[in-house]
Amino acid sequence: MKVDPAAVEEAAKTLYIRALKVLPDDIKAGFERLSAAETHATAQQVLGTMVTNIRVAEDTDNLLCQDTGLPIYNVTIGRGVDLDGAALKDAIAAGCRRATQEHPLRSSVVHPITRHNEHTSTGRHVPVIHFDFDEVPERVRIEMIPKGSGSESGSWLRMCLPAEGVDAVKTFVIDRVLEAGGKVCPPTIVGVGVGGTSDLCVHLAKVAATRPLGSRCEDPEGAALEEELGRAVNSLGIGPQGLGGDATAFAVHVETAATHITLNPVAVNIQCHSARRASATLSAEGIEYGF
Amino acid sequence: MAHVDLSPPVSEAQVRELRLGDTVTLDGTLFGIRDATQIHMFDRGRETHFDMNGHAVIHTAPNVKKVPQSAQYPAGYASVCIGTTTSARMERFTRPLMSRCGVRIIVGKGGLMDESLQAFQELGGVYLAIIGGTAALETTWIEAIEDVDLDDLNPESLWKFRVRGFGPLLVAMDAHGASLYDSVRHDAAARREQALKSLGVHS
Numbered sequence: 001m002k003v004d005p006a007a008v009e010e011a012a013k014t015l016y017i018r019a020l021k022v023l024p025d026d027i028k029a030g031f032e033r034l035s036a037a038e039t040h041a042t043a044q045q046v047l048g049t050m051v052t053n054i055r056v057a058e059d060t061d062n063l064l065c066q067d068t069g070l071p072i073y074n075v076t077i078g079r080g081v082d083l084d085g086a087a088l089k090d091a092i093a094a095g096c097r098r099a100t101q102e103h104p105l106r107s108s109v110v111h112p113i114t115r116h117n118e119h120t121s122t123g124r125h126v127p128v129i130h131f132d133f134d135e136v137p138e139r140v141r142i143e144m145i146p147k148g149s150g151s152e153s154g155s156w157l158r159m160c161l162p163a164e165g166v167d168a169v170k171t172f173v174i175d176r177v178l179e180a181g182g183k184v185c186p187p188t189i190v191g192v193g194v195g196g197t198s199d200l201c202v203h204l205a206k207v208a209a210t211r212p213l214g215s216r217c218e219d220p221e222g223a224a225l226e227e228e229l230g231r232a233v234n235s236l237g238i239g240p241q242g243l244g245g246d247a248t249a250f251a252v253h254v255e256t257a258a259t260h261i262t263l264n265p266v267a268v269n270i271q272c273h274s275a276r277r278a279s280a281t282l283s284a285e286g287i288e289y290g291f
Numbered sequence: 292m293a294h295v296d297l298s299p300p301v302s303e304a305q306v307r308e309l310r311l312g313d314t315v316t317l318d319g320t321l322f323g324i325r326d327a328t329q330i331h332m333f334d335r336g337r338e339t340h341f342d343m344n345g346h347a348v349i350h351t352a353p354n355v356k357k358v359p360q361s362a363q364y365p366a367g368y369a370s371v372c373i374g375t376t377t378s379a380r381m382e383r384f385t386r387p388l389m390s391r392c393g394v395r396i397i398v399g400k401g402g403l404m405d406e407s408l409q410a411f412q413e414l415g416g417v418y419l420a421i422i423g424g425t426a427a428l429e430t431t432w433i434e435a436i437e438d439v440d441l442d443d444l445n446p447e448s449l450w451k452f453r454v455r456g457f458g459p460l461l462v463a464m465d466a467h468g469a470s471l472y473d474s475v476r477h478d479a480a481a482r483r484e485q486a487l488k489s490l491g492v493h494s
Contacts, residue, residue, distance in 0.1 A: 049422045057427035066374030066426040106354040150377040170490045183401040185423040232486040236479045274424040
């Protein structure tokens with residue numbers, strides 16, 4: 001299968017707009033689950049308004065949230081795919097720019113020092129593009145995540161000591177959720193990275209935060225931690241928007257990586273309730289869009 | 292817990308009547324401000340020609356579309372999607388917004404902190420919580436973008452919106468020193484030890 005950069009550009013543009021407008025089914029189901037279990041009156045109303053907003057966005061073909069975020073594209077390349085990697089990167093950036101100018105969308109991307117906004121949602125190293133490979137023949141999958149800044153500000157890394165054990169990991173997660181309060185737009189997905197190098201640990205936290213609800217960590221040790229931490233986080237009473245209630249998080253997601261004998265890294269990255277993502281699958285049959 | 296409809300500008304007395312837990316719906320003028328707007332106004336001395344005395348501001352930076360000026364689009368902008376950003380980053384601007392510009396109402400999400408609460412108490416102001424991430428809904432409450440200033444900062448310009456039925460918004464910080472965020476934070480901190488214990492952590 002040969003990948004046409006023009007098709008990738010079109011997909012990158014469509015994905016950005018689609019991700020901003022339609023929430024994945026797993027997140028919608030997450031709202032139903034939290035609403036059914038919520039015992040606080042104010043929190044019930046807050047969740048109700050969020051669900052109404054999802055409907056209004058679809059009915060009016062509008063963005064769920066005004067924050068167009070930092071654009072992230074995760075590209076997974078299957079077997080037997082013939083592509084020009086550099087052209088693919090250019091095509092994704094071009095699609096991102098076109099979405100911004102043609103929809104139009106607010107460009108939320110500025111130079112970090114001058115704060116200059118080129119109004120293209122692109123800049124140095126942005127869009128963020130990650131490449132991975134899988135066994136699926138003749139297929140390229142592109143996932144798009146517009147990562148909002150309210151929740152992205154809820155990002156932390158701590159290089160704990162081995163002597164502090166997993167207790168330090170658990171304590172760190174609870175304390176960061178307390179610190180974030182309502183600022184990260186709860187109910188959230190709390191992404192936790194455990195192990196690796198510092199940069200891998202932070203990356204894993206982001207992977208965890210942006211994983212579909214209902215998915216589990218492949219490492220059974222990580223999966224057990226997800227369960228425990230999920231219950232503990234929702235016992236804190238922070239609630240939707242930090243206004244009090246049971247629904248602080250949809251879930252806690254954990255990703256693990258092997259680490260050094262002297263290291264015990266933990267990172268937290270939070271995803272807000274507008275947990276947006278969209279995907280496109282490119283194959284010989286054309287482009288298919290999903291979540 | 293009362294519900295109040297307000298059409299700014301409002302008086303100090305009107306704002307001081309609002310209590311934690313009351314709800315407010317706004318009609319008429321609402322100004323949009325954000326990080327860069329306030330950095331330029333309060334750190335770099337930029338002036339605005341808008342009279343914000345007694346008015347309400349919302350922490351926002353909207354998605355807009357440039358269109359020809361008309362009665363419907365007096366500023367030459369159509370709203371695409373207008374929502375609310377996290378207020379806490381702009382904590383240090385609450386006092387100058389109130390003391391220099393006369394602002395009495397801040398609409399935002401996630402809450403503000405001690406310095407703001409003190410300014411609300413001393414100068415007569417409130418913080419109205421909107422539900423963050425519900426911009427599609429908020430956009431239906433915006434009638435028009437009436438005017439814009441400091442537009443070189445776009446999208447973080449100083450926006451003047453005309454709104455109708457903007458709410459209900461929750462009085463989450465009032466002019467009497469009460470903050471819902473403080474009480475939730477305090478209660479959550481009290482539950483920390485039990486949460487850690489449930490995880491087998493004994494501190």
